[in-house]
Amino acid sequence: MTRVRFAPSPTGMFHVGGARSALFNWALAEQSGGTFVLRIEDTDAARNRPEWTEGIISALAWIGISGDSPYFEGPYFQSAYEQAHREAAVKLLKDGRAYYCTCTRDDVKARTGSEHQGYDGYCRDRGLTEGAVRFRTPDEGVTVVDDKVRGRVEFPNAAMEDFVIVRGDGSPLFVLANVVDDMEMRITEVVRAEEHLSNTPKQQLLWEALGAQPPVWAHVPVIVNEKRQKLSKRRDKVALESYRDEGYLAEAMVNYLMLLGWGPGDDREIMPWSEMMPLFRLEDVNQSPAFFDEKKLRAFNGEYIRALPLDVFIARCDPWLDPSWDRGLFAKVAELVQTRVALLSEVTANVDFLFLEEPVFDQASWDKAMKPGAAEILSGYAERLESVSWDPESLKVALEEVGTAHGLKLGKAQAPVRVSITGRTVGLPLFESIAVLGRERSLDRLRATLAKLS
Ligand code: GLU
Numbered sequence: 153m154t155r156v157r158f159a160p161s162p163t164g165m166f167h168v169g170g171a172r173s174a175l176f177n178w179a180l181a182e183q184s185g186g187t188f189v190l191r192i193e194d195t196d197a198a199r200n201r202p203e204w205t206e207g208i209i210s211a212l213a214w215i216g217i218s219g220d221s222p223y224f225e226g227p228y229f230q231s232a233y234e235q236a237h238r239e240a241a242v243k244l245l246k247d248g249r250a251y252y253c254t255c256t257r258d259d260v261k262a263r264t265g266s267e268h269q270g271y272d273g274y275c276r277d278r279g280l281t282e283g284a285v286r287f288r289t290p291d292e293g294v295t296v297v298d299d300k301v302r303g304r305v306e307f308p309n310a311a312m313e314d315f316v317i318v319r320g321d322g323s324p325l326f327v328l329a330n331v332v333d334d335m336e337m338r339i340t341e342v343v344r345a346e347e348h349l350s351n352t353p354k355q356q357l358l359w360e361a362l363g364a365q366p367p368v369w370a371h372v373p374v375i376v377n378e379k380r381q382k383l384s385k386r387r388d389k390v391a392l393e394s395y396r397d398e399g400y401l402a403e404a405m406v407n408y409l410m411l412l413g414w415g416p417g418d419d420r421e422i423m424p425w426s427e428m429m430p431l432f433r434l435e436d437v438n439q440s441p442a443f444f445d446e447k448k449l450r451a452f453n454g455e456y457i458r459a460l461p462l463d464v465f466i467a468r469c470d471p472w473l474d475p476s477w478d479r480g481l482f483a484k485v486a487e488l489v490q491t492r493v494a495l496l497s498e499v500t501a502n503v504d505f506l507f508l509e510e511p512v513f514d515q516a517s518w519d520k521a522m523k524p525g526a527a528e529i530l531s532g533y534a535e536r537l538e539s540v541s542w543d544p545e546s547l548k549v550a551l552e553e554v555g556t557a558h559g560l561k562l563g564k565a566q567a568p569v570r571v572s573i574t575g576r577t578v579g580l581p582l583f584e585s586i587a588v589l590g591r592e593r594s595l596d597r598l599r600a601t602l603a604k605l606s
Pocket of ligand 1: 159161193330
């Protein structure tokens, strides 16, 4: 029975790399009818905050990973199992696999002459009964980590110091707590970020020393920005929540994240979860860093938006529209909006002109459109709008004629009209917009611009 886990530490915003690891695990659980355990590794009390835990849980739910699914178990909180972590250390002490140590960093430095030297084993056989607890690593041989992504990785034991598993104050370290929890939770596959590969030989030794069969390991590649630098929260936009809040669709995000380091083996890219999930194999995950390309993600999102049935698109736009805006009016332009936006957050600026008393004028658009001659176009068009037949085609022909009378092509003649109607030089098709806005409101807007220009 496959039991995987996702074990984030709530020390900041939820990173897209974490989301990618979670999805890989989620795919393994779902394709096998197994279990995905969410374990919040909250033992570092100084760095954890409850709102970050809530952020993780809600961001996971956004990408479809939640207790609503039969594969989901948890969340468990690592801090609740400290007793079990300590008991494991006691067992290792009893079995002679660990020992107490009272050396300070300065002691080790004084003996070895270097700050960078590992622990020298001074307390190994002193038979102390208190202090920090160190794991006794083998002196010779190698520890082999068979990693599903990295292959066979060998770690010479001589280079591995006797590492601390419980601090002098009795608090267990990550390396131990993480193993004990994985054992207690009967985890069969540990799929996590590459940065933990260096912990793995130690953890594998702990599994063996505690008398258990280590899990299958898989360390997934780092995610980098366009400069090939590891994505960092100080430099890059890494929070999954910020993508959600910018109007990315969860299904596009899931699709894109799954392709960071994995692919279905052909050149398909746009694939819903239901098609990707059964194809996912750890063996097919790349070792090389995965480039997080926001432009590509945006393009994915546009495709997902355009593929939505119109009524679903309308429903998904709802949170982006002011509650006071007339939904019936929005429905009249929704199809035009759907073909134009890549993010749901872009919907607002495309349609606000319909709902506001006066459009939001963008200064740069205004300056560009209101060149000499603009007033003549606006007054000529206003005159035509009073009586023209009210459909996009007639509205267009009328402006063409006004333009021709002033020696302007339609493109040029449109600019002042568009800015008067919508406030901006770019947006929905102009004549459809005027048609939906209606005769009186359109005329009012042209006249208001004329008043400003004179
Ligand atoms: N809590 C660790 C982290 O957030 C995860 C460790 C693991 O997945 O084993 O990096």
